[in-house]
Amino acid sequence: DAGVTQSPTHLIKTRGQQVTLRCSPKSGHDTVSWYQQALGQGPQFIFQYYEEEERQRGNFPDRFSGHQFPNYSSELNVNALLLGDSALYLCASSLGQWKYEQYFGPGTRLTVT
Amino acid sequence: AQSVTQPDIHITVSEGASLELRCNYSYGATPYLFWYVQSPGQGLQLLLKYFSGDTLVQGIKGFEAEFKRSQSSFNLRKPSVHWSDAAEYFCAVGATNAGKSTFGDGTTLTVKP
Numbered sequence: 001d002a003g004v005t006q007s008p009t010h011l012i013k014t015r016g017q018q019v020t021l022r023c024s025p026k027s028g029h030d031t032v033s034w035y036q037q038a039l040g041q042g043p044q045f046i047f048q049y050y051e052e053e054e055r056q057r058g059n060f061p062d063r064f065s066g067h068q069f070p071n072y073s074s075e076l077n078v079n080a081l082l083l084g085d086s087a088l089y090l091c092a093s094s095l096g097q098w099k100y101e102q103y104f105g106p107g108t109r110l111t112v113t
Numbered sequence: 114a115q116s117v118t119q120p121d122i123h124i125t126v127s128e129g130a131s132l133e134l135r136c137n138y139s140y141g142a143t144p145y146l147f148w149y150v151q152s153p154g155q156g157l158q159l160l161l162k163y164f165s166g167d168t169l170v171q172g173i174k175g176f177e178a179e180f181k182r183s184q185s186s187f188n189l190r191k192p193s194v195h196w197s198d199a200a201e202y203f204c205a206v207g208a209t210n211a212g213k214s215t216f217g218d219g220t221t222l223t224v225k226p
Contacts, residue, residue, distance in 0.1 A: 004156070033213060042117075042203050042216030043157070056213050090156055102214070104149075104156035 002027055004093050004105035012111045013081050021076040021108045025093030032074040033102065034066060037088040049074050050096075078110075086112045115140040115206050119217035126194050127225045134189040134220050136204030145207035146187040147214065148178055152200045160202075163187065174198070199224045 005024045013019050025032050031050045035043035045058035049068035068074045072093075078085055088109050092102035116139045126132050138144055145164050149157040161172025168180040178189045187204060201221050205214040 042218045045213040048213060101159065101162065106156045
């Protein structure tokens with residue numbers, strides 16, 4: 001049973017560029033949440049996707065957007081990258097929008113130079 | 114708004130000694146509470162969770178946590194620490210009306226031989 005997978009593992013981008021991160025949820029899960037974890041901090045909730053729609057959103061600007069596909073996989077897009085966007089981006093999946101038992105992927109380390 | 118405070122940034126214990134990691138939360142209603150562990154380069158693994166019922170919760174790897182409503186605390190304990198427990202530990206709270214979690218900034222555990 002595959003757990004949550006994320007790609008790529010590491011990514012280096014330049015300020016102003018755009019980036020797309022990908023997540024495949026644990027088998028059987030239909031809800032995907034994205035978190036940003038800056039160095040030395042806890043994860044911060046970006047948004048959650050359920051039934052291909054954004055259902056919840058944290059305090060992140062519109063530069064952060066996402067998508068969920070019919071197979072429940074998800075993408076996180078960040079436009080106009082800033083140095084402060086450098087972080088570990090974590091994807092978590094769960095079965096159902098209101099279920100708190102989330103399974104996290106290993107994350108994508110984004111470095112913006 | 115919900116929030117989580119982990120007062121100890123870094124804790125060092127000797128192998129075989131007992132461990133207690135502190136977590137204080139702020140939330141208006143009965144919270145959903147979680148402890149996660151994160152090893153270097155890896156995602157978050159759920160150790161245990163509290164939704165309701167018995168205030169002493171047992172988790173994986175020999176960990177337990179106690180929910181104390183009067184103190185707004187959910188401290189994590191382990192009677193005997195193993196070298197493999199060295200990692201970052203995060204406490205999180207989930208609101209009952211939203212499918213997202215708010216994390217503390219974590220406590221780094223170092224285990225001395």
